[in-house]
Amino acid sequence: MNDQAARERFEALWAEHHRAVHAFVLRRIDDRDAAADVTSETFLVAWRRLEHLPEPSLPWLLGVARKTVANARRGSGRAQALIARLEREPDERFARDPASPDDDDRATERVMAAFNRLSESDRDVLSLIVWDGLAPREAAAVLGIAAPRFSVRLHRAKQRLRQLLDHPSDPADAPPGDSASAPPVMETR
The missing domain is CATH 1.10.10.10 (Winged helix-like DNA-binding domain superfamily/Winged helix DNA-binding domain)
Incomplete structure (x- = not known):
């Protein structure tokens, strides 16, 4: 695949799935900056493996995002902090x-x-x-x-x-x- 074709394919992949991948990550990571980083890392992996992406690609992308989230959690302990905060503070979106x-x-x-x-x-x-x-x-x-x-x-x-x-x-x-x-x-x- 030449550079132009790769770029076009990646841009189409980004346009079609970025929003879904980012939403998937945001539901798992409380920090918006960290979620943006994980989403970017997910698409970096996709860029590196562009020629070997399966169709449909969304499940594969979400699988990569899930593993990247797990790596981020292991490295920083965000999972424990998030669980502790959720136990202390009810979700305001659902407060009546x-x-x-x-x-x-x-x-x-x-x-x-x-x-x-x-x-x-x-x-x-x-x-x-x-x-x-x-x-x-x-x-x-x-x-x-x-x-x-x-x-x-x-x-x-x-x-x-x-x-x-x-x-x-x-x-x-x-x-x-x-x-x-x-x-x-x-x-x-």
Whole structure:
């Protein structure tokens, strides 16, 4: 591939997937500057391997981004800091105004509280499908696992989320009027 063709292919790749890759990274890294760095590193890897990129390329790019995020976390300890901050501070986007309680807001708040209580692995599996809009086969490629294994993980993650929604163990997750003595959540792995 000549330089001009490589440049055009890379520019098309960037235009088509930069936004999705950056959004994927932002959901995993709290620091916007660090997320921009990881996104840039992801596309640097794509540039270096341009002639060997699979089609469709988005699952491959998200897989590279996922590994780059993991490397960044290992190097700086951002994962522990993020988890600690999320435990201390509720997500303000889902905070409800007590003066005007809205059923949709409460439902969203309840789902997000249950989602945040899932393991990182379950959150990854569900977010690849729901937020990133990938098909199970594409999401499996991002995680570097076989599609049938991904389907099993997706099924189990959905079950655990459903269980947390049906039987919240934290009274803050329970809808108004629910008893605080909800049955305990049992993990099935």
